[in-house]
Amino acid sequence: MTASRAAGPVCIDCIASGVTTRRPVVDRHGKPYGGPRSPRCKTHILARKRASSNAAHAKYVLATYGITGEQYWALYDAQGGACYLCQRATGRAKRLAVDHDHACCPDTPACGRCVRGLCCKSCNRDVLGHLRDSISAFLRGAEYLRNPPAWAVIYPGGDHFVNAERAAEISSGLILYNGHWSEEGNT
Numbered sequence: 001m002t003a004s005r006a007a008g009p010v011c012i013d014c015i016a017s018g019v020t021t022r023r024p025v026v027d028r029h030g031k032p033y034g035g036p037r038s039p040r041c042k043t044h045i046l047a048r049k050r051a052s053s054n055a056a057h058a059k060y061v062l063a064t065y066g067i068t069g070e071q072y073w074a075l076y077d078a079q080g081g082a083c084y085l086c087q088r089a090t091g092r093a094k095r096l097a098v099d100h101d102h103a104c105c106p107d108t109p110a111c112g113r114c115v116r117g118l119c120c121k122s123c124n125r126d127v128l129g130h131l132r133d134s135i136s137a138f139l140r141g142a143e144y145l146r147n148p149p150a151w152a153v154i155y156p157g158g159d160h161f162v163n164a165e166r167a168a169e170i171s172s173g174l175i176l177y178n179g180h181w182s183e184e185g186n187t
Helices: 003-007 012-017 042-065 069-078 121-131 135-146 149-154 164-172
Strands: 097-100 115-119 174-177 180-183
Touching: 012 042, 042 069, 042 097, 069 115, 097 121, 115 121, 121 135
Parallel strands: none
Antiparallel strands: 097 115, 174 180
């Protein structure tokens, strides 16, 4: 740390929390992190932004879906910290969307009893929304992946390509039932 930074202003949150290191309250261009009337270090500026964002999100999910911020994060943890459908999106860059049954509450706000889970925006809008929550459409999609119609038409002798991972899924006879993989017919 340079002598000019050490002699400069000190973060008010660092002083309040008893941090003894002299964190700079200005960036490398000499501009204050939080504005001219907010002498805070970058660490505390980011912490305040995160806290403000979390509070705003909790207020939004309560007003829109009828669940608290704590319930949102409990659901997030119960789902393993990922979109329930694709299991790829984690919500780190953009929080996962709350999926609810529109048949129960077609208008906002939702009652809270119709919340189904958390999905990424793509799965919520482009999968669930496009299929309009049709269970039969999802089952047709699973059957399509297990036994594509092109196999019977183009490759009637069974000489078609199946990658090893997909072949293992197909031959295992496992299906997703109530969020758990089980043998077909054993529900």
